[in-house]
Amino acid sequence: MALIKKPVTGMRDILPAEMALRQYCLSVIRETYGRFGFTEIETPVAESLENLNSKQGGDNEKLIFRVLKRGEKLDLGSAKTADDVSDMGLRYDLTVPLVRYYAAHANELASPFKALQTGSVFRADRPQKGRYRQFTQCDIDIFGEKSTLAEIELILATTAAIGKLSFKDFRIRISDRRLLKAMASYCGFPEDKQDSVFITLDKLDKIGAEGVRKELAENGFAEESIEKCLALFTAGDEGGEDADAQIAALERFCLQIGAEETEEIRQDLCTIIRTVEGAKEADFRMVFDPTLVRGMGYYTGTIFEFSLPQFGSSCGGGGRYDKMVGLFTGQETPACGFSIGFERIVMILMEEGFRIPGEEEKSAWLIEKGMAPERMREILREAKEARDACQTVLVCGMNKNKKFQKEQLTSQGYTSFREFFRE
């Protein structure tokens, strides 16, 4: 019986060229975040179903891969639901596991705690092009920092890393969940239905103002509220792209929905935009965008998203989620995170034919079959010396079709060849 060559549905194998690029990106990200004092941690790929299904994951909770119970604990005869036969699930993001980790180990961790996590996450999505059921996420988070220093450091560190990966002229869109809520109240949307308004609003760049108007009306919201809301957003589009223009737009927006109620939020956003613009390393702009929503329900304050000119939609994002640690510990702890859309970054670099900088010389040494052991020892000793001198030396048997073998090796980046024949 022949075995199955394909990876399981929706997951994929990574070939050497992409893998080298991924490792390069990860090393740049690790090094950059390290300079900012983020320390790397790791959590298991599996988590308890109670934590995964705690309403922190939004729609991702519908996409959990569950792990079957084992041994005596698996009783198929009496099982009625998936809960009866499974005892853990594969994580759908790195945030829920990180918060659990922080709750479990806070006493052993620095305060504030700056965490870096890279790892695989899993979602049982319908397989489609460019979207896989296992993919890498790359998150930084800060626990225990109440002030905007958290947002500022997250944005500075992430944009520095992205900048070092050759990206430029990108944008960090920023807003605040509290501002969204103030806006919804100002427009007169009923408080218990605001989430539905935000979901529609999130689609503004896809379906346009007309689309938003239609969807809000279909969902039964008052025409007056809808018009008030849309007027706010179409006004926000004006002005230039520099920090001053962004601050002006922010101030205009806050004035309209109520200067007093939004004063603290305005000050925070203002500090973040000005400080990031003043201390940034990479070539990008901060953009105030009151239509920014971010899917996850757990955000409590600032939210941000980053987008590249080459790629329409978001390539990462994050925000403040000050309530989640409390779900584990009973005690609220300020928390704020930024996640890089690692798979998209890698995809764009692959498509652009990005070349990994500073690769060392790679030399391939082809050995004729049946080389005497004494001679082989000399060749390998010589290879050792070249490797000690930081060269890559591939020692391999000479194939019958030497020309093809060399072509193959050239395509893998080997630039020099040596051939060794039997005496």
Add this chain to the structure above:
Amino acid sequence: MALIKKPVTGMRDILPAEMALRQYCLSVIRETYGRFGFTEIETPVAESLENLNSKQGGDNEKLIFRVLKRGEKLDLGSAKTADDVSDMGLRYDLTVPLVRYYAAHANELASPFKALQTGSVFRADRPQKGRYRQFTQCDIDIFGEKSTLAEIELILATTAAIGKLSFKDFRIRISDRRLLKAMASYCGFPEDKQDSVFITLDKLDKIGAEGVRKELAENGFAEESIEKCLALFTAGDEGGEDADAQIAALERFCLQIGAEETEEIRQDLCTIIRTVEGAKEADFRMVFDPTLVRGMGYYTGTIFEFSLPQFGSSCGGGGRYDKMVGLFTGQETPACGFSIGFERIVMILMEEGFRIPGEEEKSAWLIEKGMAPERMREILREAKEARDACQTVLVCGMNKNKKFQKEQLTSQGYTSFREFFRE
């Protein structure tokens, strides 16, 4: 409802200090293997159950975490066995996935193909101290190299990496599955029961000659065979530890069980031992050990294992498995691999208080709460310049208990502090 702080049973969180060491080890391993021309690849953590249960995994096949079917495919009402409700499993090693990968992509890969894989594997073992259900493996494999060059390069590369991690005076024990079989035939053990003999023999260093004698007798083997076998192994213990003594022991062993039948094996082992001793970088010895068995059933030729003086049992091993690719492709392809016992290596280094060499200066800047945004911008601009100059700069809020905060930071490797106060 409070959520669960603990990781799932048998899995664990990795704290910053260990994580830094793990990443350091991985970077040394990657760099060393890279110099030898190994290219890194990745496969999904899940594999089809057909492949995982193909009898290549030995006892590990009993320890598979299965993933529950989803949606309409999950029919608990009619389910009788685990097979009915699960459609994939978490991999228990990296070898089965690698061979599947090679079978699927051979046309896109170099020939010979030298692969490096590091990744998590999963075994539903009973939880016990120091043994976890998710752990990291770190394997190199060579496909398409029939000659002993494969074994030699695997051993040279692995020992070079281990040596760079500060280990010395370790041992690579080597033997050959074919030699074990020739030995069993010479002793008169029935061919269909040789595997059982090998399992007992594998315990020689644990239960001693008397234990082996007893277990073989209990399993019904003839006394004459048992005595013949034990005579072989007690004789092998003599002689020194240098390459000459090892070659002499090998020759003595082969002469006893039949010079003609073992001629090719003897030559191969001789070439490997002499060449490795002649071209090695690290401080270790090659030891011929005819009692070496290695658990997995898939080995077809050379087998080897490496052990450290600090740690009694094996810290990694591998061998030749020329038949496994054929199970996927119908066409046999030479294959040989070496797996580092990554978790053991890390554990030993942790216990020894290993210090990561060449860490850059780490500076912590403590900022008094309520710093004016303009001043904050200046501080962060200065931090940017220090980071550009390869320094690690942690910028964080000043805690009320500053003394404790600094102690904490010192224990995390911060060596210099700056304090910034409001004007």
